[in-house]
Amino acid sequence: xxxxxxxxxxxxxNREVKPGLKxxxxxxxxxxxxxxxxxxxxxxYYRTTNANVHRGxxxxxxxxxxxxxxxxxxxxKFIGANSSREVIFTRNTTEAINLVAYTWGRKYLAAxxxxxxxxxEHHANLIPWQLLATEKDIRLEFIxxxxxxxxxxxxxxxxxEMRPKLVSFTHxxxxxxxxxxxxxxxxxxxQAGALALVDAAQSVPHFPVSxxxxxxxxxxxxxxxxxxxxxxxxxxxKERILSEMPPFxxxxxxxxxxxxxxxxxxxxxxxxxxxxxxxxxxxGFGAAIDYLNTIGMQNVAKVEEDxxxxxxxxVKQIPSLxxxxxxANKKGGVLSMVTEIAHPHDIAQILNDxxxxxxxxxxxxxxxxxxxxxxASTRASFYLYNTREEIDLLVEALKHVVQIFS
Amino acid sequence: MDDLYREIIIERYKSPLYKGELDPHDITFEDENPxxxxxxxxxxxxxxxxxxxxxxxxxxxxxxxxxSADLLVESIxxxxxxxxxxxxKQDILDLLGIEMGxxxxxxxxxxxxxxxxxxxxxxxxxxxxxx
Numbered sequence: 001x002x003x004x005x006x007x008x009x010x011x012x013x014n015r016e017v018k019p020g021l022k023x024x025x026x027x028x029x030x031x032x033x034x035x036x037x038x039x040x041x042x043x044x045y046y047r048t049t050n051a052n053v054h055r056g057x058x059x060x061x062x063x064x065x066x067x068x069x070x071x072x073x074x075x076x077k078f079i080g081a082n083s084s085r086e087v088i089f090t091r092n093t094t095e096a097i098n099l100v101a102y103t104w105g106r107k108y109l110a111a112x113x114x115x116x117x118x119x120x121e122h123h124a125n126l127i128p129w130q131l132l133a134t135e136k137d138i139r140l141e142f143i144x145x146x147x148x149x150x151x152x153x154x155x156x157x158x159x160x161e162m163r164p165k166l167v168s169f170t171h172x173x174x175x176x177x178x179x180x181x182x183x184x185x186x187x188x189x190x191q192a193g194a195l196a197l198v199d200a201a202q203s204v205p206h207f208p209v210s211x212x213x214x215x216x217x218x219x220x221x222x223x224x225x226x227x228x229x230x231x232x233x234x235x236x237x238k239e240r241i242l243s244e245m246p247p248f249x250x251x252x253x254x255x256x257x258x259x260x261x262x263x264x265x266x267x268x269x270x271x272x273x274x275x276x277x278x279x280x281x282x283x284g285f286g287a288a289i290d291y292l293n294t295i296g297m298q299n300v301a302k303v304e305e306d307x308x309x310x311x312x313x314x315v316k317q318i319p320s321l322x323x324x325x326x327x328a329n330k331k332g333g334v335l336s337m338v339t340e341i342a343h344p345h346d347i348a349q350i351l352n353d354x355x356x357x358x359x360x361x362x363x364x365x366x367x368x369x370x371x372x373x374x375x376a377s378t379r380a381s382f383y384l385y386n387t388r389e390e391i392d393l394l395v396e397a398l399k400h401v402v403q404i405f406s
Numbered sequence: 407m408d409d410l411y412r413e414i415i416i417e418r419y420k421s422p423l424y425k426g427e428l429d430p431h432d433i434t435f436e437d438e439n440p441x442x443x444x445x446x447x448x449x450x451x452x453x454x455x456x457x458x459x460x461x462x463x464x465x466x467x468x469x470x471x472x473x474s475a476d477l478l479v480e481s482i483x484x485x486x487x488x489x490x491x492x493x494x495k496q497d498i499l500d501l502l503g504i505e506m507g508x509x510x511x512x513x514x515x516x517x518x519x520x521x522x523x524x525x526x527x528x529x530x531x532x533x534x535x536x537x
Contacts, residue, residue, distance in 0.1 A: 342469070343467060343468035343469060344468075345442055345444075345467075345468035345470070345510075345513065346411070346468045346469045346470070349410060349510065350411070360442075361441070361442050361443075362443065366443075375443050375466060376442065376443060404411050404416060405416065405420075405469075
């Protein structure tokens, strides 16, 4: 078994949870660990370059602006966008989706208009639309999830007959791991006259995603799930659509001209970026993309494909444990488990005693858990730095859980 | 390492002694831990002297929350409501016989919160009740 060549890039993976107990980090769907290059890029920025961006004349301000804007170009190329004007920096996926709901939604949606979501959304792609539904009396419709854990595209087609204005869906479920057929969903949405928003929080970090290939109108994701820092994410939007949208928050940076009673908004993408941004985090985001590019997203995906197939095979051998979601070839590196005998909190607690870090709960997707009639689940999620050996440790720990509770 | 899962906790989780609902009851209250969805309801029957004659809990959640509810309910039968008002976090920890971090403490204390909110006749169970 070859040693994973990427592990050494992540200093945290060497730590012990308790003396003598090695960390087995299987919670990357919540947030990924950071390679040393990302940590150093942010450290270096604060040591050598720190200044506010887009306004200063001095050298530091120029260098900071250049580094921050370079990061935007890196994001643009990473997702295959036409122009860096189409990349808006936000705090995270949640803020990116809220931005669309708040500005596009308020301008273009009226009482009775339909927005199509899915039953497998996490709360970030559900609550913004619920808030808008309360305010504007729009209708929310949901593509159901089949027992296998896939979207029911038959029902989707019939929902499209209601002529929705927007279809907003997750590219990959953070609970089931299901990778949805985004291109097909978007093509069908466009044929019905709807725009399409892709919640790419779990997809962009794990396999190649091209907005051009998908023809997505909006696409949202976070840096911290893809080796970057927290506090920064991106909203991609087609320039033609973004330029017609009203601003989001008001303040410095998003304006061109201001008088006491009025303002002219700035050009894209600054129109949507009020106030001093997360500069170091933006630079860290860029460094994370550099890191992933040196490995290649195809290779990242390959590591995870191997891990999820192996994990499902191993976990299936533990009696009384079942895995949520479709078979390995239809999902990414997310393994959510349930058992009759133990509550997910207790499982996660015992796993932690083995050094294994997993997530327990509803993973910010309560309606999906309701759909499968379970209060919560235990989720192990993988990234490029994980190994089969770590899955063996997970399986050992799970066997211990079964032993304690049966 | 299995301190948290002492035999008594696993036992009471798997076969609780006081699980159920009392109908009719004199006092009832229910609440949940919004973080994890653990849910506890406690029903009491109280006599004229304010003594708890019967008690039961219902709900769902992790081993810690369910075992602590079962042990708590057991411990209050025969006690006066006034005594219940004085129960504290430490009493629960003594019942369970374990130490735990802040996250699991919320699981352990949910039943006490629910009980005290019910006994005080409060509309909601706040964390202050179990500090």
